[in-house]
Amino acid sequence: MTTKLPRIDGVTIAPPTSLVVEWSDGGLDTIDLAGWIATGDDLLAPLRDYAMFATARPGLYGASVVWGDEEGDLVIDAHHLRLLAAEQKPFGSKDAAAWQGEIGLSNNEAADFLGISLSTWNAYKAGAQIPMPIVMVCRAARRDPLLLQAHLRPRRPGRPRRMEGSVR
Structure with missing residues (x-):
């Protein structure tokens, strides 16, 4: 069984630690990354600075969201963003x-x-x-x-x- 990987068309910031992700399949999710950043130790520490967090943009082919310069390690893939979005949806x-x-x-x-x-x-x-x-x-x-x-x-x-x- 092959699952199509999610792709990102656009990203906007929702302060202080959320992204609004526009998916290529037409969906739109607001995803709070506070927990991801908090548990990322030193690697994700730069994202605690709002100026750095605000540099979020879609990565190559919409497969991720990246921050900072092109050579940086600040990345989260679209698959995990989709999982976080699903986990954060209301449950009634x-x-x-x-x-x-x-x-x-x-x-x-x-x-x-x-x-x-x-x-x-x-x-x-x-x-x-x-x-x-x-x-x-x-x-x-x-x-x-x-x-x-x-x-x-x-x-x-x-x-x-x-x-x-x-x-x-």
């Missing part, structure tokens, strides 16, 4: 319901997997704001089935069996 009730359907969990199983109550899960699906840690776990479980396989405890249909020696 429709997304929660779609995630549950894709993964194939019951309401109880979804709540158990996320470590929340059934009523909280139902509230999220009804429109309550979903906290970022829950969003992150849902997205991670979609990307990496091993996460779900390691931590899901499926529920069995029907009533629990009566314990031996219990009184009815």
